[in-house]
Amino acid sequence: AQSVTQLDSHVSVSEGTPVLLRCNYSSSYSPSLFWYVQHPNKGLQLLLKYTSAATLVKGINGFEAEFKKSETSFHLTKPSAHMSDAAEYFCVVSDLFYNQGGKLIFGQGTELSVKP
Amino acid sequence: EAGVVQSPRYKIIEKKQPVAFWCNPISGHNTLYWYLQNLGQGPELLIRYENEEAVDDSQLPKDRFSAERLKGVDSTLKIQPAELGDSAVYLCASSSAARVNTGELFFGEGSRLTVL
Numbered sequence: 001a002q003s004v005t006q007l008d009s010h011v012s013v014s015e016g017t018p019v020l021l022r023c024n025y026s027s028s029y030s031p032s033l034f035w036y037v038q039h040p041n042k043g044l045q046l047l048l049k050y051t052s053a054a055t056l057v058k059g060i061n062g063f064e065a066e067f068k069k070s071e072t073s074f075h076l077t078k079p080s081a082h083m084s085d086a087a088e089y090f091c092v093v094s095d096l097f098y099n100q101g102g103k104l105i106f107g108q109g110t111e112l113s114v115k116p
Numbered sequence: 117e118a119g120v121v122q123s124p125r126y127k128i129i130e131k132k133q134p135v136a137f138w139c140n141p142i143s144g145h146n147t148l149y150w151y152l153q154n155l156g157q158g159p160e161l162l163i164r165y166e167n168e169e170a171v172d173d174s175q176l177p178k179d180r181f182s183a184e185r186l187k188g189v190d191s192t193l194k195i196q197p198a199e200l201g202d203s204a205v206y207l208c209a210s211s212s213a214a215r216v217n218t219g220e221l222f223f224g225e226g227s228r229l230t231v232l
Contacts, residue, residue: 043226103164106160107158
């Protein structure tokens with residue numbers, strides 16, 4: 001079965017410093033992986049996705065993530081945090097054969113706080 | 117384009133009362149999802165529709181939960197009777213045929229239920 005573990009429930013950074021949100025996955029197959037963001041009182045929004053193409057994936061708002069099969073990791077990074085990045089971030093793995101109707105399986109989320 | 121619209125945004129009821137949530141997906145999106153998000157957790161799939169057909173309802177507690185998507189557009193999720201443990205955010209999401217296989221879902225802002 002597929003599963004995903006977000007290693008930090010809360011991360012706090014200062015504005016202008018790098019962001020690192022950690023995610024490890026478990027999968028018996030080559031997975032599809034995603035990061036979604038949830039701003040307060042807003043709907044979840046797709047940040048980026050990995051689907052077996054380039055291992056370094058670039059997303060919106062300057063975020064990127066690197067798929068490392070040997071470490072079963074898909075960590076989310078950003079070189080310089082902005083106040084507007086404060087939100088809840090979810091690492092997501094697809095169920096087997098997502099393109100045949102499988103499920104998205106969400107991690108428990110990491111809350112990112114950005115201090116002025 | 118308009119996003120996924122959910123109502124009500126907030127609902128407070130006493131246990132054993134019924135409650136219903138409504139979702140209007142993005143125009144043209146054939147796939148519709150209902151997710152449950154407990155406090156501090158990631159969303160979990162309740163049911164997935166392809167047009168008016170429920171193609172995955174394996175996680176829907178059918179003793180008290182029901183859902184329908186008449187005419188393949190709007191959807192309603194009902195709980196009857198509600199229990200204290202049903203307090204959560206109920207998320208609706210939709211996707212198009214072109215995007216569903218990429219894992220990109222569009223989420224509404226959610227309906228927050230409090231059962232007293």
